[in-house]
Amino acid sequence: MHEINASQLSTQIKLIRKYLKLKIIEDNITFRDHxxxxxxxxxxxxxxxxxxxxxxxxxxxxxxxxxxxxxxxxxxxxxxxxxxxxxxxxxxxxxxxxxxxxxxxxxxxxxxxxxxxxxxxxxxxxxxxxxxxxxxxxxxxxxxxxxxxxxxxxxxxxxxxxxxxxxxxxxxxxxxxxxxxxxxxxxxxxxxxxxxxxxxxxxxxxxxxxxIFPNENTENSEVKSPLSNCKEMLVQCLSMPLALGRRDLPKKRKGRKSIVSNEEVMDIDSTDSQYSIPEQILTKCRTDVKQFQHLEWAFLEDWNSHVQSLVQDQKLVDSLEKLCYYTVNEQIIKDILFQTVSKLSPSKPYIDAIELSNTIDETVSSEQRVKLLQSLSILELSLVIAMMHGIEIFDGQPMNFEMVLHRYTKFANANSSNQSVPRPVVLKAFEHLQQLEIIMPSKSTDSHTLGDTSTSRVQKEYKLYTLAAPVHDIKEAIKSYKALPTEITHWFNNTID
Amino acid sequence: MPRRKPIIKSVTWLSKEIPNDQNLNTFFHYYQRFQFKEIVCEVGDYVLVSNADAAEPDTEGGCDAAKILGLYEDRSNNSDPFRAKLQWYSKPDDLPKGCVNPSEPINFYSKEVVEDHRPFDTDVSIETFFKKCNIILTVTKDTDDILRKEKYTYICRYRLIPAGRRKTYLEPVLEEERKALQLLCTPSKNMTPKTPKTPSSLVKRMGRISISERNWSVTKNDGTKLLLKRAILADKNDKVTPKNTPKSSESTPIVEIPATPKSSSLIETPKSSKKLNKNNIEEILSMELKENSDDELPTLIIRQHSTATPKRKTPQRKMYDETPKKVLVFEEEKETHVTRSGRVTRNPVTYLEQELSPVKRNPRRAVKMDSDSEDDFKPAPKTPKMPRTPKTPKTPRTPRTPRASIARTPKSVTKRILTSELTPTLHSRAHSVDNIDELLSENKSLPGRENQLHEILSFVRSKLLHGTSGCMYISGVPGTGKTATVNSALKVLKEEQELPDFQLVEVNGMRIAEPRQAYVQIYKQLTGKSVVWEQACALLEKRFTNPGPRRTPTVLVVDELDALCNRRQDVLYSIMEWAAHNTALLTVLAVANTMDLPERALAARVASRLGLTRLTFPPYTHTQLQCIVATRLAGANVTPDAVQLIARKVAAVSGDARRALALCGRALEIAAPQCAGLRAVQLALDEAASSATVRAIRSCSAAERLLLRATAAEVERTGSDETTLSRVLATAAAIVALDGRPYRSATSIRAPTPSQAQAICARLAAIKLLLMEPKPSEPRLLLNVSADDVHYATREITA
CATH class of the missing domain: 3.40.50.300 (P-loop containing nucleotide triphosphate hydrolases)
Structure with missing residues (x-):
């Protein structure tokens, strides 16, 4: 639509990125509804x-x-x-x-x-x-x-x-x-x-x-649709104030549709304050409006229409709906938008709806613990599985290293393909699990009266531990673990052996 | 001299026992002279007596002076047999406020005492004597120069006479002067017609001078010549040359003794002054004779007391030692002219005024001048034509003020805080508030608390009248007017004339950093000094446990008593312990909001000392609340129905007057321009009820509501409040299966994953809809709202 060369585009995008970042992060004054x-x-x-x-x-x-x-x-x-x-x-x-x-x-x-x-x-x-x-x-x-x-x-x-x-x-x-x-x-x-x-x-x-509750229309205290609220917010956060842009439109174009453009200008001026950062915030961040004077009005208009089209995108609306299903926290939405804005670059001047959806998915279902489990070595994962089995068999009783080692050696002996690991190495792996807090020292031992002093005196091989990772997460981790020996997957699925 | 227990005998009698016939009691033995430590005194001497109530009883500042009237040994009293009868002398700071006539402020010296005839206990133990001292009784115009800066020597010019329970007044301590003053004050009016030849203007002026200015002593010839003579003789520094200048045209001889004749040079030697003194006596004697012959006409003798002591002061300094009391100088000058010429003319002495005015107006500059003016002004006194002015006494206060102000400026903030010199102030605003008056006027009446007020009044009154200590425990739920009633009762008592004056000390347990700071607060309010709590505790202990003869009763209000409870309860214990001493004259009003605090929270030793006097403030009934709202918000635009609704609603819950008033205010705000009716009141009530649970649940996201529903269902199913996350998730899965696809793009109909659920539960726990025990593997959940609320709020999504 507009013929803009590469260098111009990069400056425009950089300025927009800077402005939007400021708007999302620093603006603690703008308040809607209520x-x-x-x-x-x-x-x-x-x-x-x-x-x-x-x-x-x-x-x-x-x-x-x-x-x-x-x-x-x-x-x-x-x-x-x-x-x-x-x-x-x-x-x-x-x-x-x-x-x-x-x-x-x-x-x-x-x-x-x-x-x-x-x-x-x-x-x-x-x-x-x-x-x-x-x-x-x-x-x-x-x-x-x-x-x-x-x-x-x-x-x-x-x-x-x-x-x-x-x-x-x-x-x-x-x-x-x-x-x-x-x-x-x-x-x-x-x-x-x-x-x-x-x-x-x-x-x-x-x-x-x-x-103050989110999505509440204060007039009749009815719950507003979270999705529409979310869309509103997306437009609000990503739109640029058109007043910032330089208006060096060709005269002839203006002459051609003078009435229409005049109306547009009026319209823009009214909505202008809505999208701009308050003066106070700019001074607080020690930025000047003059920094943004190189923004092209036409480019901004283009950008805003792009944001509008983004909201119409069915895929994005779906993922926004998903986001709203899980949370209505405005801060989370802002964080997602910030991540998206940060990814803008001259080579990628527009927000990709799919990328935004992916960010939302990541935020909604963050599986940190699964990722942590996936980062374990095979030996450590085997120990986790051994412990999981043990806890399953003994109905939630805490286990010590010797018990875990016993289960692990039983499995290792049964599967000859696994090379045997010396005991100190296994102990080290066990300690690493403890550091990652995948296993936790059990507080409520049977001997309440002995207290902490006695447990600290116990040799570390005999200290009791419980598994801190839920079984679901372990299952997920095993499922998507890359290059996991089939024996281990098999062992995991076969509880009794 | 009985020497039964020589070891503990601290006082030895140095005289024989005075036989006392009237006293039939064989226990009392009167003596004339004693020795206690290094103090050797006899009847008629002055001593300093340690004041147990003072900050530092073992210093000069912490003692009161007294004259020994009698000494005796009370053999029936084994612990403290050596007693003395005293006449007290008070420091000017200890004088009651109303005794000095505000139109004639008295400039007390730092080493001045006032003979105090207030009804203090005059019988004290000799062992409390601190030092022997000396008090010079003198006429009112005397200055403290006569003390010659000797240690433990005081000047006494006035005595304090009680007139009724609270009223006191000051009068000169010397009887002769009193008489003179009395005669001058009363007959001066009668005298004028008697002596028509005396110009009335002169008499008036003289009368004014003599009454208003303390530097003048006016004596009349009614047998006061002796006084005059004695006074002049006694005044060692007097170098005045009396001049008898009878007016030629008048028959009334007016004896005028000007301070210094103009002829007398500045460089007078002490010798010459002595000579003059001799002349003085001669002249006065002759004057006396002369007056005796002229009996029928009263003679005014005006004597100007000059304190200028050439022996001590260098001539150069004299000029700058002038105090702002310069008006006096002029009066004196004028008088001289009047009497000498017989004309009432004002002789302008402008030169002097010019010289002195900066000193007078700007004390700061005066100090500066003092330092560097030695050289500049040296030639001034040497000029012979310079009018010689009498020296007005150099009051110690005048120079002190500027010095202090200069000294304060360089002090750092730290030091100023430590010495608690800061005046608490807030920054003043630029634009003034428009409705100041409206805010300040507030109805302070307490309807519905008449009985309690009466009980407090009678309790404190009886304690004050009987001179005993006691403690009253006042309890009641918050907002029932406990503190307000106590405050108004004390206000009433303060104004009651029949009661002895008492000191009011207020401590609020919530306004202090920790319980022990209560000592600091009490001590500060009693003495005005800030000390650390250990010291304050020790000093208060000393004050309240030792009998103090000159003690004023103390009323201590301890608000929020429960906040003073620490584990040891030492603060409460000591307060109650002091209140158990009758000599402490301490009445404690302990205010707390729990009725059973003594039984529940206080240790037995504290509770027992708290005593049995209890007063309970019941919650306000709705009629009382109605009355309170009506009186407090008189003129407010509220319908009676609305007031009643508020009163009934509040009375049903707490009976808290504060709450009723706050609700009323809010209702008025909602209704704003219109009359606050039932609708506005209902809105205000809803707002205050803080039942936003349903709204909170409704505003949650769908997933959050799902988990809440699942938890509620789980709680209902199991009957126990606590469930685990996995069980909730299982229930949630069932609910999702019934409800269908959670959102349009959902790939499967399933409950949130455990980690998602954990995040959701954390959010719910943050607003406390759920309580979550953060156990990493298996979080336990507790529903913090009623399951019914959850069902009601989430009904929409099932439908």
Whole structure:
């Protein structure tokens, strides 16, 4: 359709690849659907920032459904509408990083830039810091201080079950007693998170639960078809904003269908913001829009139509349906798309539907353990089979090396074609299996009372092990093992010998 | 001298027993003089007594001064027989807040004490004496220069007289001065008509000066000549030349003693001042005679006390030692002119003002000047025409402030935190909040908790009135107003005039890093000092277990008591142990949310000390909740039906007022512009109920739902909650076989493979629809939601 020479094509493809990668990986602001939930969060944050009110809420939803993206997009919007830098402090905590109240407190102090913090360093002991922070927050009763927005990711990790939930108690107590203007948003994927809270903490929480579930149409809370959602997302992620492209169309063409192209331009402009990366993300990644100025408008149009045709492809739709059958996690879909985009090159300028389907298949049915079993040597695989048989016969009883060796030698003697292996070599192979965690030392031995100290004193030949690989996986591995001696396949299938 | 147990006898009497006829009790033996360690004192001497409540009782700062009124040995008391009767002297920091008239602030010196007549225990053990000290009782205008920086010497200018249970006031400590002041204050008004010739303006001014400025002592001739004489004689540094300048036109002789005559040169030698002193006496004596002859007219004698001591101060320094009290200087100057010329004219002394104004206004610069001005200003005093100004006392506080501020700046943040100098503040916002007033006004009434409030009030009241210690355990589920009620009760008690003043200490178990930090918090609130917990524990132990004669009662509120439970329970034990001592005057209000905490969690030794006084806050009933919502959200746009629905719903579950209020707020938010009706309330209730299980299951992918169904079926079939993955997969295979092709392009009708299933189960376990025990070969599964929910949510795919 367009006559583009090779070098031009390669630059175009490289730019598109770069842009799409950025879009898939870095864009944590763009948020689709869930309008009412988004409005709720938006109201909470604006109330805290603009009116100095105090609120607390929990955002609950499965992994990869866009909880953090929701907050990011709301904060992005609020920062445009209000003076977020001068009127508010956003404190972000993550339960995985701030695993303990001490670490969390230091981070809060540093993020709030209190007086006992210099840069990222916080001085004083935990007790001092806690009382200082609390008295700071008490001083905010007059509402002349900056509002605080606390975002607690992995909220469930802050609900320590063994220790007291000091941090949560104090945060919720402040929002409840309206000491300082503060909005506490907990983000979690556990729907039973309320059961983790101490009752005094629970009582201080405002009981606002904001649920976000994928594929839910918020208007009537009906489940949207996952497939259509998936297609939408694919188009969203892979399409390029046409505004980026240079419009050096020949004049005569434009003149010929001026009305049509004008309409097109209008149409494009409206959809433009939909596909482009927000400005903030570009600055965050230290990239400039000017980098992409060499993109040809015509080429982009071509690319987008290609993406549209991709979605129409029946094969791809089938594999997308398969993907949706197994998972509705948006993050997984994004990962697949990223893999596909990464494969783009000047020699392969378009996304191949079959390749994309293969990536999906790999993701859906990842058989890592089968691959691991296939990587074993024949001796090691024989030991696994011997152990599998032994466990089958003894009904799940753990086995030690001697027992496995006994079964293996029995098999080896029966089949003369197998050359005999010295005992130390077999022991080494057994140890290798243990390192790969295909076999695991059994914890629940019959002698409970003796405990671990006695088992560690046992000679390694007599330590008890259980097979950690499921039988299905072993079967799969044997089936597709290349150049496996037939005796072994036979032995595997013949349980009793 | 009885020497029954010479080994433990720490106090020896150095005088004979004073026969006491009135005292029929043979146990008490009175003495005049004693020796305790190196202290040798007798009745009438001043001593420093260790204060067990202070931070460091064995230093000068941790002691209170007192005068020994009597010494005796109580032979009936074997443990502590040597007693003393004392008159207490308090440090200015220990004075009650209301005693100083805010319009006339008193500048206390660092080594000043105030004779304290508050009803403290005046009977103490001699063994608590720390050092012998000296207190100089003097007139109010005296400065601490008379102390001559001697150790353990204090100045006393005022005494504190209680007037009612809480009210106190200060008055001069010397009786003569009191009398003088009284006479001056009251008759000065009556006097004016009596002496019509005295210009009223002058009298007024004099009266103002004498009352407002402490550097002036005004005496009247009502038998106070003696005082005047004595005061002048006693003042060793006085180098004033009194000048009797009776007004020629007036019959009332006004004796004016200007501070320094203009003629007196700056380089006065001590000798000359002595000479002058002699002159002083002579003149005063003559003056006295003169006045005696003129009995009917009262004479005002104004004496300006000059503290400028040429013996100690170099002449150059004098200028810069001027304190901001310069107004006084002018008053004095003006007076001089008035009296001398007989005209009330204001003689402008502008030169002085120019020189001094920077000192006065900018204390920081003053210090700087002090350092480098020695050379620059040297010639200034030498100029003979320069008006000689009397030296106002160099108060120790004025120079201290700028020095401290300079010293603070280079300190690192670490040091500042350690010394807890930081003021907790938050960054202020750029744009102010529009509805500040709305947020600040909140109804604090507590409907439905009148009985509990009354019980707390009467408990604390009785403990305070009887001067005993005690402990009350307050329990109730969260959100039943325990802390709010305690707080409002204490607020009421603080305002009650009949009760003795008490110190309120609040500790919240959840607001401290670990249980032992409670000591630090308590100690900080008692004394304002931050120490480490070991030290705080030891000091508190000392404070509460030793009897303290000057102790104010303490009310300790321990909120979230259960959070203070550690394994040893030492914190709770010591708090309860202190509250068991009657001398500690410690009332503990322990608040927790479990009724049976003493029986369940506390060790027997702690529970026994907790005592039997318990107060339970029952959950609010729906009528109470209705009332609370109505009072708190007065004026809110809610229908009564809606309030009732919320009240009933909450009362049925928890009776938590916080929850009811939160729901109401949310309902208002949902209804936004309209009146919050039943629909909005129902929505808010649904939202708070957090029953999203069905929604969560519906939003799962098909494979996830399949496994959930299989698990539910397996759980129902076996009856046990736990199954294994392989069994679930077998069931799933059966379900798939019934359902048909899972997706259109599926090659076969089969269940997910084990590894796929494991990944799916991991995802389900992440949102806790399933609980999974990660055992690599055979994961065990536990359904975390009810099987009915699963069936209900997955009905669509079977249909």
């Amino acid at each position: 309008a009412s939930e988004r409005k709720h969060v938006y109201e909470l944050i604006t109330k805290a920032v603009l009116h100095g009110e105090s609120h607390s809420a929990l955002i609950i939803g499965p992994r990869g459904c866009g909880k953090t993206a929701l907050i990011n997009s709301v904060l992005h919007q609020v920062s445009k509408e209000a003076d977020l830098v001068n009127d508010a402090i956003v404190v972000k905590l993550n339960g995985l990083i701030h695993h303990d109240d001490k670490v969390a407190l230091k981070s809060i102090t540093a993020q709030m830039q209190l007086e006992n913090a210099v840069g990222d360093r916080v001085f004083g002991t935990f007790a001092e810091n806690l009382s200082f922070l609390l008295s700071c927050l008490m001083s905010g009763t007059d509402r002349r201080c900056k509002s605080m927005v606390f975002i607690l990711e992995q909220f469930d990790m802050f609900c320590h079950s063994t220790r007291t939930q000091t941090l949560l108690y104090n945060l919720f107590d402040i929002t409840h007693s309206k000491q300082a203007p503060m909005c506490v948003l907990g983000v979690t994927n556990r729907i039973d998170v309320m059961e983790l809270l101490e009752k005094r903490v629970k009582s201080r929480f405002s009981h606002r639960h904001i649920f």
